[in-house]
Amino acid sequence: QVQLVESGGGLVQTGGSLRLSCAASGRTFSSLPMGWFRQAPGKEREFVANTRWNGRSTVYADSVKGRFTISRDNAKNTLYLRMNSLKPEDTAVYYCAAGDSWDFWGQGTQVTVSS
Numbered sequence: 001q002v003q004l005v006e007s008g009g010g011l012v013q014t015g016g017s018l019r020l021s022c023a024a025s026g027r028t029f030s031s032l033p034m035g036w037f038r039q040a041p042g043k044e045r046e047f048v049a050n051t052r053w054n055g056r057s058t059v060y061a062d063s064v065k066g067r068f069t070i071s072r073d074n075a076k077n078t079l080y081l082r083m084n085s086l087k088p089e090d091t092a093v094y095y096c097a098a099g100d101s102w103d104f105w106g107q108g109t110q111v112t113v114s115s
Helices: none
Strands: 003-007 010-013 018-025 034-039 046-051 058-060 068-073 078-083 092-098 109-114
Touching: 003 092, 018 034, 018 092, 018 109, 034 068, 034 078, 046 068, 046 078, 058 068, 078 092
Parallel strands: 010 109
Antiparallel strands: 003 018, 018 078, 034 046, 034 092, 046 058, 068 078, 092 109
């Protein structure tokens, strides 16, 4: 079992930056693929980025490529999402997830980008 807790969300102006964190508890964090998803009001949850267990293989949604960076620190059981050049359309609740089938989810953290 893995428990995930996101933090770092907030209100930021267009063009600003935020770093989200996802603290994981459980003994298998370092072996699990991890990812970030987001859900905007009235929209379905969508994929943002993921990383394999060693953090060396990453995949990004086209909408965030070049602006967001996913990383992980297995020693700290923490996943990160660095978000630069934020746009109003990035406004959403951001969730971290873990597992081969995204079996585990956090509660989400709100990111609001003002225009």
